[in-house]
Amino acid sequence: MTDVSTSTQSAATLGQQAGLATRPAAGRPTVVIVGAGFGGLRAARALRKAPVDVILLDRHNYHLFQPLLYQVATAGLEPEQIAKPVRSILRRQRNLEFRMVEVTGLDAEARRIITAEGPVPYDHLILAVGGETNYFALESIPRHGFGLKDVPDAIRIRNHVLRQFEHAMLEANAERRRALLTFVVVGGGPTGVEMAGALSELIRLVLVKDYPRLNIKDVRVLLLEATDRLLASMPARLREAAAETLWRKHVEVRFGAAVSDYDGDRVLLKGGEVIPARSLIWAAGAKAVALTARLGLPTSRQGRVPVGPTLQVPGHPEISVIGDAAYLEAAGEPLPMMAPVAIQILRALRAEPPVAFRYRDPGSLATIGRNAAVAYIRGIGFTGFPAWVVWLVVHIIQLIGFRNKLFVLLNWAWDYFFFERAARLITTMD
């Protein structure tokens, strides 16, 4: 993932392409951007010198760096270290107004976006509303398990995991104690792999010191994957290295293990096997936010809005969709719901004349705890310590704000040298 630098020329081009530069100077056209995530924030910055008024809407007052959410969930980082208030990021942008509102619909004919606080008219609309967890209609999972998409999710997981250890200390029954200390992570993509690795390390390197009376043999971290592979987009050698590393870090990796139900006490697999576990973390799928179904625009796979090669909605050249919420294919495959897509897509928006978007895969990285990662960059695969260092550097560079970079770096250094996780607080009641 690379940052998108802005220039006056490219910003003006975005305005032109949206049909904005042709309007009379007296009434500056309004560009409404929905979503202050990876895509929306870049779009807003790109317009900072364009002759337009930008209104940025988001239901949260912060921009979140989702790739490090699992570290909040495993007590490694505080939420404020991976998020930053939108107003503080964009406070110097004179042509921008931020509004914290929930967007609920769209009146495309009248060119108004509908929010919980009333309609907002636009000349051009950029939808960058992102995605949400896909539970594939397994209703019991969000009811009893945990998704990982936003700050409250991560804090809920942290509170829950730590609380299981407190409960286990008080539990006399050995079977119930083992269920309290069994943590099931579902989904062998990057989020599942990183979550399982970090959880196992939190327990084995840190919590083991906090709870010396607990028998570590009672603790299980399982990573369940329905197919026969982890990190599907990586070459076989790296996939195997990832599985091996997880085993070495005491994560039980299970292939062909599809979850069909969970009641908060027992995980039921499709083959009929039951795993007693009080914790299930679902990292098995993503889809566009439910809002996309309420916009009156066509939707495609994963609820994403199909766009033309220039990212405009067919029949509505004044509406662009970017990032996770957009559906666009490259080489016959849908573009992944990954941050680089949200960022690179902006380059296509800026081009003049409009060009068909071409996704350039910057490579993939997944860390598996201390000193271990797998990396596949420009056809070269590597593992272990070098991949871990690349992962660290890439994530520090991409975090928004110097303060966040500094504090995350300090935190990681402290945890690395002292085998610590500072944020192991239980902040809510049971």
Ligand SMILES: Cc1cc2nc3c(=O)[nH]c(=O)nc-3n(C[C@H](O)[C@H](O)[C@H](O)COP(=O)(O)OP(=O)(O)OC[C@H]3O[C@@H](n4cnc5c(N)ncnc54)[C@H](O)[C@@H]3O)c2cc1C
């Ligand atoms: C746990 C996790 C780990 C990830 N790890 C990686 C990784 O390692 N590498 C990688 O490349 N990608 C990763 N991703 C994916 C990456 O975060 C997304 O692809 C990226 O955020 C998409 O950018 P976006 O701008 O489309 O949406 P987002 O960044 O999700 O932003 C969408 C914004 O829209 C706002 N919004 C949504 N609905 C409404 C509404 N109704 N009203 C108002 N505002 C609304 C949201 O609050 C949010 O701020 C990860 C995602 C998750 C959840």
